[in-house]
Structures are given as C-alpha cells and as structure tokens.
Amino acid sequence: MALDYKKAGVDIAAGEALVDWLKSESQGSQPHQERLVSGIGGFAALFRAQFPEMKKPCLVSATDGVGTKLKLAVEFDRYEGIGQDLVAMCVNDLICCGARPLFFLDYYAVGQLDLNRAKVFLSGLRNACVESDCALIGGETAEMPGVYQGKDFDCAGFAVGVVDEDKVLGAHRVQEGDVLVGVPSSGFHSNGYSLLRQVFVEDRSEWVDELLKPTALYVKALHEVLSVSDQVHAVAHITGGGMDNLLRVLPDGFSAILRPWDIPKPFKVVQERAQLSQEQLLKTFNCGVGMILVVSPSQASAIHQSLRRSGFSSFDLGEVVASPGQEKQWQL
The missing domain is CATH 3.90.650.10 (PurM-like C-terminal domain)
Structure with a gap:
C-alpha cells in the first residue's frame, strides 16, 4: 500500500489552514502593532525592541503550561478557557518582576489536528493576549500521531516582556x-x-x-x-x-x-x-x-x-x- 504523510497521520493542509485562519483573525488588531516587523506564519517573528522611555530596558521571559487540567478539557470537550490559562500562567509571572508583556508564542501538540478544537483554543489564547496587552507573534502546531492518543494534547506558552532595570520588583x-x-x-x-x-x-x-x-x-x-x-x-x-x-x-x-x-x-x-x-x-x-x-x-x-x-x-x-x-x- 502506498503511503504519504497524510496517511501516516499528519495533515499539512490542515495545519496551513489553521495558520491562515489565525493570521486573518489577528491582522491589524494586535497589541504593539507598531512594533511588529513580521509575525505569524514566518520562520521567526520580528519585534522592534526600542524603549526610549526606559533608562535600562531589561527583557523578561517566562514559560509555562497548563498541566493536567488539559485532561478535563478533553474529557468534557471544553477548550474555551484553556488558551487563557496558558497566557495567564506566563504573563502573570512576568508582572511579578514589574514587567509589561510584549509578545507571546505558543506550542500546541496533538495526535490528530482538529481544526475546530484548535480554533477554540487559539481564540481564547488570542483574546487573553489582547486583554494582557501582549502580541501573539508566532507559535508551533505539532501533529504527532503515536505520541498523543485520541483527543489528548499538550500546550506550552512563552512570554517576553520589558521592565526598566532600576524598577525591577523582588x-x-x-x-x-x-x-x-x-x-x-x-x-x-x-x-x-x-x-x-x-x-x-x-x-x-x-x-x-x-x-x-x-x-x-x-x-x-x-x-x-x-x-x-x-x-x-x-x-x-x-x-x-x-x-x-x-x-x-x-x-x-x-x-x-x-x-x-x-x-x-x-x-x-x-x-x-x-x-x-x-x-x-x-x-x-x-x-x-x-x-x-x-x-x-x-x-x-x-x-x-x-x-x-x-x-x-x-x-x-x-x-x-x-x-x-x-x-x-x-x-x-
């Protein structure tokens, strides 16, 4: 039997459709829009890092996940709050230094990509970024059959902010x-x-x-x-x-x-x-x-x-x- 990537469980077209959808949803409406040189869909995202209002601007980074709360989301087929969970776990850490968030990236891994579920997750994530004045500038969607079973998935977030070094809390x-x-x-x-x-x-x-x-x-x-x-x-x-x-x-x-x-x-x-x-x-x-x-x-x-x-x-x-x-x- 002839095989291709899709038959092996990876639907590249579905992944591309998800990226196109997210780009259209985010077009022109991102926080820090004036700082975005390039964003979703490229090999890497570019962000203008100029902070003339700060004497010693210091970049602050945080990463986190949502843990086994994801198992309940899968069990009850409810994903609307998980994106916010992911953003909150990261940006709430940034603020502990006194930093203001600048941009956010996500990692979303599944066994089989379901566009509807992914869109619900990413919509919540994007809305939480807007609420936190944080630009969603990129991410990775990984379809890994055999690693994740059924509807199981995992996600991780990465946030970067800035604070004037003389004003760091701690x-x-x-x-x-x-x-x-x-x-x-x-x-x-x-x-x-x-x-x-x-x-x-x-x-x-x-x-x-x-x-x-x-x-x-x-x-x-x-x-x-x-x-x-x-x-x-x-x-x-x-x-x-x-x-x-x-x-x-x-x-x-x-x-x-x-x-x-x-x-x-x-x-x-x-x-x-x-x-x-x-x-x-x-x-x-x-x-x-x-x-x-x-x-x-x-x-x-x-x-x-x-x-x-x-x-x-x-x-x-x-x-x-x-x-x-x-x-x-x-x-x-």
Whole structure:
C-alpha cells in the first residue's frame, strides 16, 4: 500500500489552514502593532525592541503550561478557557518582576489536528493576549500521531516582556513591616489538577464549571497599581506549591505572618475529601489567593482602591517581619 504523510497521520493542509485562519483573525488588531516587523506564519517573528522611555530596558521571559487540567478539557470537550490559562500562567509571572508583556508564542501538540478544537483554543489564547496587552507573534502546531492518543494534547506558552532595570520588583526591595495585599483567584487556576481529578473522580460533571474556570489575568490591574504607586516592593504569583510561592519574594532574614482569610468552598471540599491538613492544603493550592503584593504600609489603601477600579477585590493578608538567623517561612 502506498503511503504519504497524510496517511501516516499528519495533515499539512490542515495545519496551513489553521495558520491562515489565525493570521486573518489577528491582522491589524494586535497589541504593539507598531512594533511588529513580521509575525505569524514566518520562520521567526520580528519585534522592534526600542524603549526610549526606559533608562535600562531589561527583557523578561517566562514559560509555562497548563498541566493536567488539559485532561478535563478533553474529557468534557471544553477548550474555551484553556488558551487563557496558558497566557495567564506566563504573563502573570512576568508582572511579578514589574514587567509589561510584549509578545507571546505558543506550542500546541496533538495526535490528530482538529481544526475546530484548535480554533477554540487559539481564540481564547488570542483574546487573553489582547486583554494582557501582549502580541501573539508566532507559535508551533505539532501533529504527532503515536505520541498523543485520541483527543489528548499538550500546550506550552512563552512570554517576553520589558521592565526598566532600576524598577525591577523582588525580594531586594522588601522591608520589615511591609503589608501583604491578597488579590483573589478565579478558582483553582491551573495547578493541582493531578489531585483534583482524583478528588472529583465520581462527580466531575457536577464540578466541571468550577474546575475549568480560566486562570485570572492580572496584568492590566497590576500595571494600573504600579502607575499610581512606587511602593509595591514585590509580587508573588500563587501557583503550584500554594503559599510557598510567597517565600520566593522574601529576603533572607525575613518571614511572613498571614492573617486568616475566607478560603472558598471548593478548596474546603478538596481538603475534606482528600483529608488534607491545613498546611497541606495551603502548600498545594492557591486557596482563593491568586496574587500577593508586598507593599509599603503607607500605600496599602491607595493600592486597594486601584485594584477595585480595575475590577478586583483585595484584602490585607498579613505582614513581613524580621526573623534574623531563621529560615524564611510563612505562618498563619
């Protein structure tokens, strides 16, 4: 029997059709359009990197995926939020440095390319890029029969942003007495799903809306905060590992004292079903806190107001304390 690439499971025409569709959808409507020299469809994408408003422009990069949340998307044939998940996991990391996103690339791998599913995924991804003021300039669609079975797929994202080096946020700015401002998550975001799929194995259909809520996009809200206050010292994106992510923005010799907050019901259901201790829960999931801002106490009120104007509630989550000679930690 004669064979060709399509019979072997790779439909080049379908891949080209997907690229053409995405190019037409994105034509002339990209963030940073004036910086795009070339974009989707070429061997590489070109972006003008001129930042005269910055003294020492520093490029910032981040990459991430969506993890086993993809298994639920496949199981329920719901892909509309996965593209946003992918963008959010990357650009929310960029903002932790104080960077503003510039451009984004994606990697989408399947066993067999289904144009409708791919378009739903990419539409969500593109919309999330627009919401985050980030140009979608390229990517890779890989059709790999034999590697992925049935409708299984994987995706990865790559984001690049820029920040003035003198304004980089991080542990080096954090001081004793700084206030921790918690910004709510939209749900489980994109972490902990290997456990969640087991916890809800008997009633996933009843929980699917909650489980597939897309990850919140914080970029615009946090850039608004940074525009009104220069007293944001650090930002922690609460992803896999839960509250332990806060330790990444604490300098040696300092710890965080957290105040109790109202943990949303879905997390409490997981705690009960999985028989997790409070510490295990807080070290696995975001528990309703998507971002933590470490700020000067004098600016906490103004920062809460700015977040409200951007559509986010917020609350005082605790404070930074000196702990000389001790390993940095958080305590509730």
